[in-house]
Amino acid sequence: MPWNATAEIAEQLHVDKDETAIPGAPILLIVDDDISNLESLKRVFERENLSVLTATDGREALEVIRRRRVNVILTDLMMPGMTGTDLLRSVRTIAPEAEVILMTAFGTVETAVEAMKDGAYDFVTKPFKRIQIVKCVKRALEKQALLIENRDLRARLETMMRPQDIIGSSLPMRQMLDMVAHVAPSTATVLLQGESGTGKELVARAVHRLSPRVDKPFVAINCAAIPENILESELFGYERGAFTGAVNRKEGRFKLADGGTLFLDEIGEISPAVQVKLLRVLQEGEFERLGGTATVSVDVRIVAATNRDLAEEVRRGNFREDLFYRLNVIMISLPPLRTRRDDIPLLAHHFLQVYREKNRKDVRGIQRDALDTMCAYQWPGNVRELENTLERAVVLCKGDTIRKEDLPPTVTDVGAAKSRYITVALGTPLEEVEKRLIHETLQMTGGDKRLTAQLLGIATRTIYRKID
Ligand SMILES: Nc1ncnc2c1ncn2[C@@H]1O[C@H](COP(=O)(O)OP(=O)(O)OP(=O)(O)O)[C@@H](O)[C@H]1O
Ligand SMILES: [Mg+2]
Secondary structure (H helix, E strand, C coil): CCCCCHHHHHCCCCCCCCCCCCCCCCCCEEECCHHHHHHHHHHHHHHHEEEEEEECHHHHHHHHHHHHCEEEEEEEEECCCCCCHHHHHHHHCCCCCCCCEEEEEECCCHHHHHHHHHHCCCECCCCHHHHHHHHHHHHHHHHHHHHHHHHHHHHHHHHHHHCCCCCCCCHHHHHHHHHHHHCCCCCCCCCEEEEECCCCHHHHHHHHHHHCCCCCCCCECCCCCCCCCHHHHHHHCCCCCCCCCCCCEEEEHHHHEEEEEEEEEEEECCCCHHHHHHHHHHHHHHHEEEEECCECCCCCCEEEEEECCCHHHHHHCCCHHHHHHHHEEEEECCCCCCCCCHHHHHHHHHHHHHHHCCCCCCCCEECCHHHHHHHHCCCEEEEEEEEHHHHHHHCCCCCCCCCCCHHCHHHHHHHHHHHHCCCCCCCCCCCHHHHHHHHHHHHCCCCHHHHHHHCCCHHHHHHHHHCC
């Protein structure tokens, strides 16, 4: 590329060639048709370490503002073509964050006062002293920096308080999210309990994101997906030579999550041996790597999740009671989707958006009867099942809206759904409920009394007796 090529390109792109700009310095644009005044002001402000741009009329000034982010504009009020007041109005729409200071001559003060109402920051009357105008520009810069900082803070706070990826406005969801926002900033261990697909992992991540640990690692481990003999070394790490193949020391997830959050998914699946080790870390914050004697100390916030009833597992002797209490400092229950049907349309449209973009298909909406069908369905697989349903529907969809035909038979088959659920009005006598429950379950099992008894948790003998 010839040496002047970049300059040419710069010219074509309307990039300022006189990039005297100091990186990071605030940018001041001075507008005046009086060239000598313009030049002397430029020198004054460059000495104040500002990046100074100049324009000799309003039109040129607007050109600059369209291309560059300008912090403060210092403009003459009376200029041929476009007055300072006109420029001010344009600036308010093009660059609302820029502060405008007007320079007025004696006799135009009233106009300047008017301009203040239109959103000018201040005005200075000519002839002015250097120190006076420098002070004025600096104050405008300070005000602007404060405004920007405030806006950024507010935006950050908003995204922090409302985890945007968690969709749901139903009461159970709002209560759950309130709880999340409330406990996240602490270091307390959180136990998330909820059916499969209710969003436990999503909430675990939100707890981390809303905590002061947000800049530290979030480490997740699925205790059910890792073979029992490997889980221990995955969690705590191992020393070189701990077992055949351990050629180097390896840090475990606890160490990797130091300072941050460790998400123990499917905690109900861990073996008694690992339960013991886990209890110790929770109590003392320390452990040893496998095959080692050196004690490792960590500062880790634990979020655990399970779709089992852990208290019940404790009663059955499958889960250590002491560990349960250590984990269950704060329990957050994730409501199943069927108990918050108001969220179904919201979630459906959210996933429509997601999969429409992923598949680059112009699917715009969901037909009324398809939505009604979804709202009536029980969703045993909760949000995950709904998500999969929408993904499938978007892929299958031939037109621009999702029809009932695009939904899987499990969702549309009212008969199938009906045969798996009974609706019972509040106030129905228990005897009646029992009768219908037994009857419908028998229907579902095809009259298998043993299976029916098993499902209902009663003795087969009892079924026979009840049928009689
Ligand atoms: N409220 C929600 N808003 C948006 N997406 C959600 C919501 N709840 C769940 N999801 C989505 O549903 C899917 C399942 O969620 P997640 O993996 O968090 O569930 P889970 O409770 O951990 O399920 P499992 O017990 O089966 O592991 C994910 O793709 C997740 O993004
Ligand atoms: Mg999960």
